[in-house]
Amino acid sequence: MSVKPTIISIAAVSGGGKTTITQKLGLELENTKELFFDDYDFENAPDDIIQWVNKGADYNLWNLDPLVSDINRIKTSKEVPSYILLDYPFSYLNDKMKKYIDLSIYIDTSLDVAMARRILRDHTDNNINDVRNDVKFYLQYGRVAYLEMENSIKPNSDIVIDGTLPSDKIVELIIKEIRDRGL
Template identity: 45%
Template structure:
């Protein structure tokens, strides 16, 4: 762990696991903080995610230079915390140089899938939902399982994704405060 201010921490989870919800709520709870959201970027990454996963899913194959530049800019600002809604945790070697602490929101895959369907298909047809579920069972689940094998074990803190949001926020802030006061 690097001792510096601002403290940079990454929040990881499978899709639908709560990364964005927790990050968005933490930004309100932790004063003098800023957040960067992975989904706000258009990264150069693998064309075929499943092929990438089947070939080992090396996060270093993603060009995260824009995100890294934004982290560098925020590091020069007079803030206390930088939160990254970031699926790779410490796994991307260039991004990990800036991360002090990683959190994995451990949400059961069925709950994450239900949340993702609710989020992504509010206006979708039943047919679109069924196609997405078929894709998940046929291919996509491999991506979720890969993340559980790679990102989760390297996290500094694993939080139960079934806890109420307020409890998750409390656990994370308690741990982040310890780092800041270290």
Template identity: 50%
Template sequence: MEKPFIIAISSVSGGGKTTISKALQEELDQSKVIHFDQYDIPSPDDFSNWIENSANYNDWDLHKIDEEIQELYKQNWKYIILDYPFSYENQQLVDKIDIAFYINTPLDIAMARRILRDIYDISVLRNDLQIYLENGRKAYLQMEKVIQPHADYVISGQQPVSNIVSEIVKRIY
């Protein structure tokens, strides 16, 4: 049995990872998506401190995703799509990824998408924006500095989803 081809789709929160991953799954036969957000991933306790002191993506324990990939190896998938923010920057998965795409979405658009996606109560909005200003934006900028340059391909997140998916498909064939 042949190992599935693993495609990492990375971006900041609200950058389009999940939307692109789902659309890509529809385009690619025999494909399965692994969504980072569906796992309870142990992460650094003090996010702001993490960004300022180490910003080491290996601080996230991704063994659950690694185990899921191992299980999918046993099945007949041609492609595994990782809806996953870290691209090649976490050593637990780096050797499994065959190609990495970074969806480069302007931070204001990503934040607007997050608000539309996640905020249903206006009182929660103020808290979420405060967290973004204190820590979240630093994390977004860190990703642009570290994750984006190491991706195999950087694709504009301002394009229609169909254009982004077409560009990815063109790169993997």
């Protein structure tokens, strides 16, 4: 009898906590494998995210074959995990990926908190002008990408969890949902 892992995707805006939650959830659940969207180089992916959003944010323009390939490799490996956790921003909106996802979670982090986290994460060794340029770019262009996630990904997720909660509490709520759903 073959084992079918439960595949859980975790989405959030940049700085919203998806990597932290994916890692912590992997430590709490038994027999997991984590895959992180940012670890992949997707050929022919949109070069300009802002332009992609402004043209309608077609999630199927992303060729996610490397991620799909890794999921299939894990599913058919000698030791199949109970869970595959995806740090993955698109929920069910990419047609190739949606058939793999059993549960989609959106970490709903307010944009100001996400921006503050990004600044703390990305600018530890930078000067104030780098921070200013990042914030200026966000205000002039990048905010539309964050809003796209709030308007498209969030409503297409199975579970929405408050991203301002402590990460341990978020993981606790996810585990409760997994158990309540029998996954």
